[in-house]
Amino acid sequence: MDDRDWLVIHTLFNEKSITKAGQSLFIAQPTLTKRLKQIETEFGVKIVNRGVKGVQFTPEGEYLAKRAEELLNTFREIREDIDNFNHFVAGTLRLGVSNFISKYKLPGWLKSFKEQYPDVEFQIETGYSKQIYQLAYNQDVHIGFIRGEYNWPDQKELLFEEELCVFSYNQIALEDLPNLPKIDYHTDHLYKHLTDNWWAERYSQPPIIGISVDRGDTCKEMVLNGLGYAILPSLFFNDVEKIYKIPLKTKEGMAITQKTWMLHHKDTEELNVVRAFVDFIKNLSE
Structure with a gap:
């Protein structure tokens, strides 16, 4: 057994499908099936049962999948430690990024960072x-x-702050919103709470939802095609010139904004690659 075999078990346990696991690992399905049988022979147990609904792990298989995750984490930590001993900014940086930031900010960040640290x-x-x-x-x-x-x-580091705005392809007035079609989209509950409170302070009736979509990007395209108004962070329309917007304000006249943050645990900065990326992002936001 090598780390590749443990990765096979781990991936198959997560995907619950030979086909999907093969695609994730870039291994042909027959090759993956053969490798799985070899692992079962090595341990002398049945790891999975295959059925109409995909693969089902046996109790022995579930135990091996749990240990596989532990071992893969250990292998990753060893590689990170070795890179750290040599004072290199290298290895794999694991980032969690909100959907919005992953499209509008992350690609540029990674390109610039990669130019400085090509081994990451x-x-x-x-x-x-x-x-x-x-x-x-x-x-x-x-x-x-x-x-x-x-x-x-x-x-916790504040990166930037944006206004929340009503956006429409044509000019509209705030007092007309309850009678106009709104384009709604699925978003974080804190953001939804913020905009719902703004609405409740001003109107006695709920908005008319003309269209509901799953993402902010889709919502933006609906607005650009004149299908209704939407309430979105300003960054969505930074690249659009012909758009009508009304910034949201509290009753006291204060702008309603949304902040973007970078979060991490202090002890992760013991890794050179993490410390370098944190410093890189801080420099961008200054």
Whole structure:
């Protein structure tokens, strides 16, 4: 058994499908099936049962999958430690990034960082800010990038702050919003709470939801095609000239904004690659 075999077990346990596991590992299905049988022979146990609903792990298989995750984490830590001993900025940097930041900011960050440190590789997890917060808290990623006001017990750096705005292809007035079609999209609960409170302070009736979509990017395209208005962070439309916007304000006239944060645990800075990336991001935000 080598680390590649443990990766096979780990991936198959997560995917619950020979086909999907093969695609993830870039291994042909017959080759993966053959390798799995060799592992079963080596241990003298049945690891999985294959059925209509995919693969089902036996109790012995579940035990091996659990140990596989532990061993793969150990192998990763050993590689990171060796890179650290040599004072190199190298190895794999594990980042958790909110969906919005992963599209609008992350590619440029990684390109610039890679130019400085070509021996660094990246493992990226994307999702809603609540999910990324949990990954960072559990140290499943080295650094997390989230949007919104989450309590964080360790290192936290404000990167930037954006206005929340009503966007429309044509000019509209705030008092007309309850009678106009709104384009809604699935987003973090803290952001939704912020905009829902703004609405409740001003209107006695709920918005008319003309279209519901799953992502902010899709929502933006609907607005650009004149299908309704939407409430979005300003960064969505930074590259658009012809758009009508109304910044959201509190009743006291204060701008309503959303902040983007970088989160990590202090002890992760013992890794050269983490410390270098944290310093790199801080320099960008200054």
